[in-house]
Amino acid sequence: MRRTVDYYFAPQSPWAYLGHQRLANMLKATGSAVRVMPVDLGGKVFPISGGLPIGQRAPQRQAYRLVELKRFGEFVKVPLVLKPKYFPVGGDDASRLIIAVDLHHGPDAAMAITGAILSAVWAQERNIADEKVLATLMDEQGLSAKCLEQAYSQATQVRYEHYTQAAIDAGVFGAPSYVIDGELFWGQDRLDFVERALHVNN
Numbered sequence: 001m002r003r004t005v006d007y008y009f010a011p012q013s014p015w016a017y018l019g020h021q022r023l024a025n026m027l028k029a030t031g032s033a034v035r036v037m038p039v040d041l042g043g044k045v046f047p048i049s050g051g052l053p054i055g056q057r058a059p060q061r062q063a064y065r066l067v068e069l070k071r072f073g074e075f076v077k078v079p080l081v082l083k084p085k086y087f088p089v090g091g092d093d094a095s096r097l098i099i100a101v102d103l104h105h106g107p108d109a110a111m112a113i114t115g116a117i118l119s120a121v122w123a124q125e126r127n128i129a130d131e132k133v134l135a136t137l138m139d140e141q142g143l144s145a146k147c148l149e150q151a152y153s154q155a156t157q158v159r160y161e162h163y164t165q166a167a168i169d170a171g172v173f174g175a176p177s178y179v180i181d182g183e184l185f186w187g188q189d190r191l192d193f194v195e196r197a198l199h200v201n202n
Helices: 016-028 041-048 057-075 092-105 107-122 131-140 146-150 155-169 188-199
Strands: 004-009 035-036 177-180 182-188
Touching: 004 016, 016 035, 016 057, 016 107, 035 092, 035 107, 041 155, 057 155, 057 182, 092 107, 092 131, 092 146, 092 155, 107 131, 131 146, 146 155, 155 177, 177 188, 182 188
Parallel strands: 004 035
Antiparallel strands: 004 177, 177 182
């Protein structure tokens, strides 16, 4: 049975960045489908789930976050700038662009532009809140510039709000989160469990 992963994330999340390519590889290896679902994590999900922006977290948590990022970056062999120039950064425009790409080109292209956007923040120190940067990323991926216009459409905004509400309804409280047949897996460090779930009856 071909399984589908509902992939909830924020395009500025370092944890989504660390897990993104591994998820893409799992999908390909298992022949699984994906719904690429960027959400308004800080604006809508955190206030309901009790999450806090990084700057509002206790100093101990902020310090340990950097330790874990370094550990995981080295473990999964992904280049990572611990304190990139453009972070924190707003992710709404990037999220809407990902949705527009999905609507225009499909989920494979949406996964590709998502990976490019995540890398732009955490490996290349580029400002994903800058429309020119997003346009350049689209060009680098060989995707239609029309998606930049579509990203600001009402249909795209409605889809963004729908994904955010779907995340809340699914019990999502952090990024990345993966849902398979109603079962929630939170964090890129749970991808081993995601892989097992994708292999069940596959």
